Amino acid sequence: MTGSNAAERYEIVKRLGEGGMGSVWLAWDTLLHRHVAIKKMRIGRVPAEHNRAVSAARVLREARALSRLSHPNIVGVIELLERDEGPWIVMEYVEGRSLADWIATWPARLTEDKVAEIGLTVLDALKAAHASGVLHRDVKPANILIKDMPGSLTSRIRLVDFGNAAMEGHDLTTLGNVIGTLPYVAPERFNRATGPASDLWSLGVTLYEAAERRLPFQREDQILVYKAILDEAPDQMKRAPLLAPLVSRLLEKDPARRPRPDEVTLMLRRVIASRREVRDEHEARDRRDGRVRPSPAAPNDDAPDGPPPAPSGASGPATGFAAVAALSPKEAAAVLRKQGPRQAALLLGRMATRDPRGVTATFRVMDDGFAAELLRQAEPAAAAMMLLGLPAQHGARLLVQVSQVSPPSATGIIMALPARDAATARLMNALAPGDAARLLNDTPPEHVVALTAPYDRRRITAVLAEMNPRKAAGVLDLAPADPRAAVTVLRGLPGNRVGLVLDRMDAARVAAILQVEPAADSRFLKLMRPEAAWEVIEQMDRPGGPGGPGGADGADAGP
Numbered sequence: 142m143t144g145s146n147a148a149e150r151y152e153i154v155k156r157l158g159e160g161g162m163g164s165v166w167l168a169w170d171t172l173l174h175r176h177v178a179i180k181k182m183r184i185g186r187v188p189a190e191h192n193r194a195v196s197a198a199r200v201l202r203e204a205r206a207l208s209r210l211s212h213p214n215i216v217g218v219i220e221l222l223e224r225d226e227g228p229w230i231v232m233e234y235v236e237g238r239s240l241a242d243w244i245a246t247w248p249a250r251l252t253e254d255k256v257a258e259i260g261l262t263v264l265d266a267l268k269a270a271h272a273s274g275v276l277h278r279d280v281k282p283a284n285i286l287i288k289d290m291p292g293s294l295t296s297r298i299r300l301v302d303f304g305n306a307a308m309e310g311h312d313l314t315t316l317g318n319v320i321g322t323l324p325y326v327a328p329e330r331f332n333r334a335t336g337p338a339s340d341l342w343s344l345g346v347t348l349y350e351a352a353e354r355r356l357p358f359q360r361e362d363q364i365l366v367y368k369a370i371l372d373e374a375p376d377q378m379k380r381a382p383l384l385a386p387l388v389s390r391l392l393e394k395d396p397a398r399r400p401r402p403d404e405v406t407l408m409l410r411r412v413i414a415s416r417r418e419v420r421d422e423h424e425a426r427d428r429r430d431g432r433v434r435p436s437p438a439a440p441n442d443d444a445p446d447g448p449p450p451a452p453s454g455a456s457g458p459a460t461g462f463a464a465v466a467a468l469s470p471k472e473a474a475a476v477l478r479k480q481g482p483r484q485a486a487l488l489l490g491r492m493a494t495r496d497p498r499g500v501t502a503t504f505r506v507m508d509d510g511f512a513a514e515l516l517r518q519a520e521p522a523a524a525a526m527m528l529l530g531l532p533a534q535h536g537a538r539l540l541v542q543v544s545q546v547s548p549p550s551a552t553g554i555i556m557a558l559p560a561r562d563a564a565t566a567r568l569m570n571a572l573a574p575g576d577a578a579r580l581l582n583d584t585p586p587e588h589v590v591a592l593t594a595p596y597d598r599r600r601i602t603a604v605l606a607e608m609n610p611r612k613a614a615g616v617l618d619l620a621p622a623d624p625r626a627a628v629t630v631l632r633g634l635p636g637n638r639v640g641l642v643l644d645r646m647d648a649a650r651v652a653a654i655l656q657v658e659p660a661a662d663s664r665f666l667k668l669m670r671p672e673a674a675w676e677v678i679e680q681m682d683r684p685g686g687p688g689g690p691g692g693a694d695g696a697d698a699g700p
Contacts, residue, residue: 180230212269214262216301235299237289241282248354253381254416256351257409266300271337280343281325296556324356328371328394338396345391352381383412414619470502486518501530513542521553529564537571552583560591578607586615602633614645624654640668652680
């Protein structure tokens with residue numbers, strides 16, 4: 142697109158920020174009627190002390206690589222515009238607060254499981270980028286945004302500033318011209334070595350800061366920070382005992398000693414599961430004792446794990462098109478049909494927080510084809526709200542239709558469904574096991590566990606039997622928490638699937654499950670790959686492990 146055409150399409154609203162390589166602006170896309178963020182790059186105007194200019198061709202080449210990244214938690218590049226003063230990078234606009242804002246303003250709400258959930262989501266985005274050969278190089282709380290919208294925490298997180306960090310010359314520190322923000326820079330980067338493990342170091346610093354409300358190498362000046370990063374151990378974590386072992390490993394000076402991404406994923410899931418088990422036990426005990434536990438944070442638009450409330454006028458009389466929808470849903474649906482699914486999705490999305498009943502009433506009378514296309518075009522949170530307002534069988538049918546046309550859109554909707562919610566439970570129960578498996582294959586295991594909590598054992602077994610073995614393994618690493626129940630689920634899987642799933646599960650978890658019924662050990666182990674079975678055997682015989690000396694069945698077991 143030429144510069145003049147770009148100016149016609151994008152109306153600049155206001156400046157959002159300024160950096161060494163350019164500025165970021167909020168703009169209105171007059172073609173698609175949405176807000177976007179435009180990064181205006183200033184080519185060849187790097188601070189003089191760095192003596193390094195960046196060409197327009199270099200910026201465009203890097204940005205094109207970034208535009209190929211497709212992940213729900215990475216801010217997407219919409220298009221690249223060549224302008225006389227330098228390239229414009231047009232990106233998704235995220236309306237929300239950064240994790241840095243949360244740490245500064247509402248740190249008490251960042252519980253260990255919430256921090257772990259944020260870490261899991263950012264890690265998933267980084268894995269997608271690394272698989273495409275793109276390093277972030279500036280992972281930090283300020284570059285993690287939490288959208289102001291309904292839906293699960295995972296669906297609301299966006300990792301930003303890939304474009305800046307992937308280009309040499311952006312946000313340079315004063316120590317050795319290293320790209321990034323000093324407190325988050327991995328030690329090997331000062332020697333010009335970098336790779337995916339460097340981003341994992343930065344993630345470790347971010348998790349530390351979110352949980353502890355301070356930095357692991359907090360010193361009086363940059364030189365002392367630099368020396369601490371190179372030579373000193375991180376300050377001890379005091380507020381997050383469950384996260385501390387993982388963060389300590391992520392902050393290993395030698396990148397080869399840092400955990401692999403899959404190990405990080407598993408450790409974060411365990412933190413989430415442990416915290417939630419403790420919380421559930423406390424709530425169950427209080428219910429037995431007749432006590433009511435106060436909510437850790439009153440539900441409001443500041444809570445990181447809940448949707449913002451409807452505006453103050455939402456409960457009053459409907460106005461504008463919402464009034465038409467409330468009085469005559471069929472006529473409203475006919476009008477929207479003429480506008481097309483994209484415009485209809487935009488309008489219903491805006492109405493969703495003001496008049497959800499009018500949206501639901503209108504959506505109910507649409508034909509399936511148009512409704513499914515509208516869901517595909519809508520924001521995931523708005524689409525989820527519309528689905529949950531329908532009878533469960535109707536909603537399940539539409540969700541399957543969306544998945545057949547656009548699996549990523551269906552995944553976004555699944556991620557936006559509120560877990561442990563009665564309407565969500567009805568919708569999930571209405572899905573056939575095969576359809577549920579296909580929809581859940583691209584969903585993080587901890588969210589799968591939450592969504593399938595209402596399932597009985599027979600149904601969850603049927604769903605796991607249809608899922609990708611790696612995804613099914615991730616789910617079984619977390620639930621059922623009771624090893625005896627997990628054995629029952631494994632027995633229900635088809636024989637040719639059991640080995641595939643066990644091979645991909647955490648060896649310690651498999652060892653604990655198999656020890657429930659030792660007579661079945663050899664049968665299960667025989668189905669596994671030799672190297673995977675050997676890891677399980679080592680776990681079973683490890684001192685303090687499931688079957689080793691000092692373990693649950695050992696002679697030295699405690700009372």
